[in-house]
Amino acid sequence: MPRIKGGKAIMDSVLSYGVDTIFGIPGGQTYELFDxxxxxxDDIQLITTRSEQGAAYMAFxxxxSTGKVGVYTTVPGPGVLNSxxxxxTAYAxxxxxxxxxxxxPSHGIGRGVGYLxxxxxxxxxLQRMTQWAxxxxxxxxAPGMVAEAFRKLTTGRRRPVSLEMALDVMSEEAEVDMLEPTVFDEPVRPEPEALRRAAELLKTAERPMLYIGGGAVEAGEEILRLAEHLQAPVVSQRGGRGVVSDRHYLAHSYPAGHRMWPEIDVVVAIGSRLKYPRMHWGTDAKLKIIxxxxxxTELRRISTPTVGITGDAREATAGLLQALEEAGSTPRPSRREEFEAxxxxxxxxxxxxxxPQMGILHAIRGQLPDDGILVDEITQVGYASWYGYPVYQPRTLITSGYAGNLGYGLATAIGVKVANPDRRVISINGDGGFMFHVGELATAVKYQLNLVIIVFSDGAYTNVARAQTKRFGGRVIGTDLTNPDFAAMAEAYGATGYRVSTADELAEKIRLGFEQDGPVVIEMPIEKSDFPWKYLLLPQVRSDAQPAS
Incomplete structure (x- = not known):
């Protein structure tokens, strides 16, 4: 066996699993990794970032956007905490x-000596922020531990993991058996009896619905076949958008799902907690949940379903359709006219x-091909995109899920563009969130990443100000912002900067932006916007409770 250092044993093991990009900043305790x-x-692309949090968001x-493992590296302590x-967000x-x-140093771990x-x-x-550390x-x-990390990253529920090594162990030379990378094939197959019981419910359902989340992103073909067989609407809020193209008459927005909810008798939740329908829209004895x-552990986290099926979304959905057909279910008459209306x-x-959010989203959609990727933010246009932006392919609307991290968008969009160099990527930002990682604009310039970054400027943390106004009678505090000239700032970084005032101008500058060699920042001032949460904060519409007399 060859004698190699600990840092090289880690890196060579990681790269053996097909990793082609690593994000990070060299530091005292990671010099061996970078060497x-x-x-x-040229076996690996290193993207040097301007912050550890930026590196981690880029890996996210x-x-x-790819479904592949994203890798980043940091120094310990503040580097880990910054990320x-x-x-x-990756966990969420x-x-x-x-x-x-x-x-x-290994001899100092846990002793409180005060090493750097x-x-x-x-x-x-790290164990509390990941599924395994x-x-x-x-x-x-190192080879065995890296193999275990990739097993957890590529099978079952795919959440982040972390590996650490002390700096003296990274420098230590030892005989290392460099293992061949393992191809993990551990599908979680559903129980036939659970599929049979679910099929019996669906066979007699009059108004079925499929509600899908991010766990269904690889099961689009199977979900569409099941939906067409049942003529059931397919509803998603964020994570499942694009699994069934919004061009299909069975694909419906979150607010449309709420509209239909009172009449639904069987709902099939696929790769989703079904959190908002259960906790906000309401349930009753007439509603059966598959x-x-x-x-x-997700099957009973919020409430116990009528039928719980543990399994991979693709295999379980295909198995459910097969069970339906074996139970004698035949394709139902088309509801195209009803659903298109x-x-x-x-x-x-x-x-x-x-x-103006919808006008802006129309302008953006018009400049992105079907496989173009929109990275949202915690901003007014971002909220509206969850239901108002048409999505035609999976993984083309990137959000931070329930983490809801203000400022995550720019760095995440850079990671998306690095992973998808031949696809168009747009990042939307409020002026508050944009400034969280504005330094990463230098990273986009360094690597000449042609992504379009839109900054909607209104000089405030608008969502907070709106909530304070409503809840506290106009007592608004801590929400005013002082902004730079974002277009001029972009030019100072070496990017292209534009400023627009209308949706039509925005569409034109997006078009021009994609003709540039590097990143483009478009500032669009917004004086006033409608309340996008009108279609997200939706009321309870069914319950077993009897109204008070």
Whole structure:
């Protein structure tokens, strides 16, 4: 067996799993990792970022837009903690992100000596932000530990993991058996009896619905076949958008799902917690719930379904359709006319009620091909995009899920563009969130990444100001912002900067922006916007409780 250093044992093991990009910043406890990268030459693309949080968000964007493992590296202590917001976002969105971090000298871990970047129980912190975190104690252990990390990243529920190694172990030479990469094939197959019981419910259902989440992103073909057989609407809020193209008459927005909810008798939740319908729209004894999830702990987290099915979304959905056919179910008459009318009605309502956001989203959609990717933000246009932006393919609307991290968007969009160099990528930002990672604009310039970054400027944390106004009678505090000239700032970074005032001008500058060689920032001032949460904060519409007399 060859004698190699611990840092090289980690890096060579990671790269053996087909990793082609790593995001990060070299630091004292990770020098050996970066030297190992240097030795691999063109085998790996290193994206040097301007912050550890930016590196982690870029790895998140890489993973979310491709389904592949996104990898980043940080120094311990402050580096790990800086990346924590992105790790929790990856956890919320079931994104396969691998964090590689250093540690203080092995003999000092947990002693509180005060070594550079030391924090109490770093491994414990990481274990609480990931599905699995471990310390590699010896170079010879690296290949096996990396293999275990990739097993967890690529099978079952795909959430982030972390590996750490002390700086002296990274420098230590030892005999290391460099294992061949393992192809993990551990499908979670559904129980036939659960599929049979679900099929019996659906066979007699009069108004079925499919409600899908991010766990269904690889099961689009199977979901559409099941939906067409049942003539059931397919509803999603964020994570499942595009799994069934919004051009299809069975694809429906979250508000449209709420409109139909009182009449639904059987709902099939696929790769989704079904959180908002259960907790906000309401349930009753007439509603039967079939819940499909790869993680059995999700099936009873909120409430117990009528039928719970543990399994991969693709296999379970295909199995459910097969069980239906075996039970004698035949394809139902088309509801195209009914559903197309509902789609048109909802689009008209959004356009009438939510401006200028909908006009802006139309301008964006018009400049992106079907496979173009929109990265949202915690901003007024972002909220409206969850229901008002047409999505035609999976993984083309990137959000932060329930993490709801303000400021995540720009760095995430850079990771998306790195992962998808030949696809058009647009990042939308409020002026508040944009400034969280504005330094990463320098990263986009350095690597000449042609993505279009739109900044909607109104000089405030608008959502907070609106909530304070409503809840506290106009007592608004801490929401005013002082902004630079964003277009001029972009030029100072070496990017292209534009300023527009209308949706038509925005569409034209987006078109011009995609003709440039590097990143483009478009500032669009917005003085007033309609309340986008009108179609998200939806009331309860069914319940077993009897009204008070």
């Amino acid at each position: 190992a990268l240097y030795q691999r030459g 964007g890489y993973a979310r 924590g917001a992105a790790l929790t 969105c079931n994104a396969p992100v691998l964090s590689l971090t250093g540690q203080v 970047h030391d924090v109490p129980d770093q491994l414990g912190v 471990a310390r590699i104690e010896h170079p010879a252990h 819940h499909i999830d790869i993680d059995p 509902l789609q048109a009605e909802m689009r008209q309502a959004f356009d009438a009620d939510i401006q």
